[in-house]
Amino acid sequence: MNAQTSFILKLVALAVIACVPLSGESFYIELVGKVLVMAIFAMSLDLLVGFTGLVSFGHAAYFGIAAYAVAILSPQYEAASLWYVLPASIGLAALAAFVIGLFVLRTKGIYFIMVTLAFAQMAYFIFHDTPLGGGSDGTYLNNKPSSAIFGWEPFDLNNEIHMFYFILVTLIVVYLFLARVLQSPFGRVLVGIKSNEHRMQSLGYFTFRYKLGAFTLAGGLGGLAGFLYATLFGFVTPELLSWHESGNVLLMVILGGMGNLAGVIAGAFAFELMREVFADITKYWQLLMGGVIVAVVLFLPGGLAGIPGRIKRAMHGGESK
Amino acid sequence: MSQTNNKEVLLQADKLTRRFGGLVANQDISVTLERGMIHVLLGPNGAGKSTCINMLSGDLPPSEGKIHFMGEDITRLTAAQRSQVGIGRSYQRTNIFPQFSVLENVRLAAQSRRQDPWRIFSKAMEAKWALEKARACIDEAGLGKRVDWVSGVLSHGEQRQLEVAMVLATDAQVLLLDEPLAGMGSEESASMVEVLKRLRQTRGILLVEHDMDAVFAVADMITVMVNGQLLECGPPAQIKASVAVQQAYLGTEESFHV
Known part of the structure; x- marks a missing residue:
């Protein structure tokens, strides 16, 4: 697939998504909104898994920390300012990622996976078992943040359509931001670290700093997704930080194709839609989901992002006969 | 051949020792590398050549001994820090x-x-x-x-x-090259030798090598290691003539021309 076709395909997909609110069906608007939030979450993890080679199994921690931050920072009977809670929740998630990164990035491979999981479990229990989080039922966000600037309100997040487009625009900004970061000297180093970290060190790179930068950035963007989730649904529970969520977002990345931002967005769509469809068919939907994941890993190693290349190769094979 | 008239010592290793548990992989190895010089580390398999180059590049900390680069003590620097001061390396397996x-x-x-x-x-x-x-x-x-x-x-x-x-x-002022000629055809090998000779003019090169012909074609100085110990160090002519080296490693005269 050349760059032009790829670009047109992405624009078409974007146009289709942008038309969802026209349906007027709250169910679909909220569902697709949720998928877009998960897509942002998955892209943030892809920065680690797909581009830096760091398989974090605790990424839900940063999502959940930011989601709780919105609920906790918002006053009980009035709306908080978006321009305060948004940067604050992202900042707290990034700060947590920075501090946790200082420890976990000293480990490698399977140990890294286990230690990221362990820190996420600690975060889970903080919100589950201390007065901070409101126990296993979680806590409500009574008023969604207000976008008012000196009395002028450009959009209203209580309006489901405004909320939807707010998420969509955020997704586009995150996509363009990450695409740009990956073109930067910083991004090139991350890809080099994924390929061969030892070689990068012998070339004189202090790889720990770059990995810490990536981990913090991914935590912050994961936090952005958590902020959107809390704002979209108006409540948060400790389950947002559970290892199931960390596993789900990892599956979205694998399903979509590690190291491909657009593919990972597709992965988030595929995952959430399968969950909806399979859950309609049977309560054992996770069995079906598991089967699909196994099939993708076996037969589609590049994930959904690998499909266009396969079609192209198949067509070229046909022409040469 | 070598520019011995204005010596500038780039890298100096003093009595490097490296132990892996009870095994002494390197014992009291001292190597000096000057600018304008190709210094070859020679020895049979298991002689400790790779351990030595790993200590020089910072991939492996020495158990004992000191390493100086242009007068500065770099013994405790990491591989990345050594790269930053001017020591570059290549690996035995293409990397x-x-x-x-x-x-x-x-x-x-x-x-x-x-x-x-x-x-x-x-x-x-x-x-x-x-x-x-x-x-x-x-x-x-x-x-x-x-x-x-x-x-x-x-x-x-x-x-x-x-x-x-x-x-x-x-x-890099110092190039540490681990078997740069390994697995090359004779034509490739000859062109690499040309490259090395050209690079030597402004830098110091330390290389680990097995290819006998190439070693004697490029070396200004040869250090022979056996069983983790330094056997002999000197210019190629001296090494060629050394009885000890022949007994330990080179074997019979024919092996020069294999």
């Missing part, structure tokens, strides 16, 4: 980024000299200085025709040349 182009491999090496990780909005490919430097180093390593190739598809010999280009792009 490149196979999915990147030749240019990107070397550009990444060049970029390591000006690291500002927090500038995440500039475009890497717009940093002209790094591109120009990469191109110059690729030329210097004799790989000018392959700039835009994906490095994974290069021949084995070309990949070794690429490694040399990467080391050059880090402004």
